[in-house]
Amino acid sequence: DAGVIQSPRHEVTEMGQEVTLRCKPISGHDYLFWYRQTMMRGLELLIYFNNNVPIDDSGMPEDRFSAKMPNASFSTLKIQPSEPRDSAVYFCASSPKGQGGGYTFGSGTRLTVV
Amino acid sequence: AQRVTQPEKLLSVFKGAPVELKCNYSYSGSPELFWYVQYSRQRLQLLLRHISRESIKGFTADLNKGETSFHLKKPFAQEEDSAMYYCALLDRGSTLGRLYFGRGTQLTVWP
Numbered sequence: 001d002a003g004v005i006q007s008p009r010h011e012v013t014e015m016g017q018e019v020t021l022r023c024k025p026i027s028g029h030d031y032l033f034w035y036r037q038t039m040m041r042g043l044e045l046l047i048y049f050n051n052n053v054p055i056d057d058s059g060m061p062e063d064r065f066s067a068k069m070p071n072a073s074f075s076t077l078k079i080q081p082s083e084p085r086d087s088a089v090y091f092c093a094s095s096p097k098g099q100g101g102g103y104t105f106g107s108g109t110r111l112t113v114v
Numbered sequence: 115a116q117r118v119t120q121p122e123k124l125l126s127v128f129k130g131a132p133v134e135l136k137c138n139y140s141y142s143g144s145p146e147l148f149w150y151v152q153y154s155r156q157r158l159q160l161l162l163r164h165i166s167r168e169s170i171k172g173f174t175a176d177l178n179k180g181e182t183s184f185h186l187k188k189p190f191a192q193e194e195d196s197a198m199y200y201c202a203l204l205d206r207g208s209t210l211g212r213l214y215f216g217r218g219t220q221l222t223v224w225p
């Protein structure tokens with residue numbers, strides 16, 4: 001298995017533009033998590049899914065952020081419109097049922113909003 | 115509420131010296147704790163979990179319920195140990211196994 005795959009690895013965009021981050025979890029994993037990593041705040045959980053259903057989105061900063069998981073092998077995190085303060089590394093992670101805490105992380109997307 | 119505290123944002127030691135990365139937690143139930151490591155510009159990786167009682171890359175961590183701590187230790191640090199280390203707590207109250215991460219400690223091992 002290639003692990004959790006995220007794309008793009010790097011994204012530079014102008015303020016106000018829409019940004020879409022993508023994640024392919026490990027096949028068979030029931031849970032998918034989106035995290036944001038910044039120097040100031042460390043790792044923040046944005047949202048997580050169980051069997052494609054969003055369970056807790058309380059970490060989503062504001063309405064500009066949205067996430068979907070249309071099927072078991074794909075998820076997106078969208079920011080519209082983007083702002084400079086959204087600049088961060090966004091990680092996706094997945095976990096199988098019964099492996100609480102044993103997450104497999106993707107390589108992350110480094111987002112820069114100018 | 116679940117809380118994970120890593121009091122040191124930065125920690126520097128010389129090669130061969132012992133290293134201890136501190137982690138304290140607050141949890142109302144029986145905790146399950148983990149250490150994750152992130153090498154420079156790489157993905158986070160699970161380093162160890164307390165229930166396994168394992169030693170990975172020379173690191174160990176003991177759960178101390180009395181002190182609510184789960185410190186990560188290595189007797190002789192190596193330069194390749196330089197990385198960001200995150201302590202994490204599994205919320206068993208959540209049926210879906212959500213992890214709460216500390217803010218992380220950046221370890222630098224000098225030659």
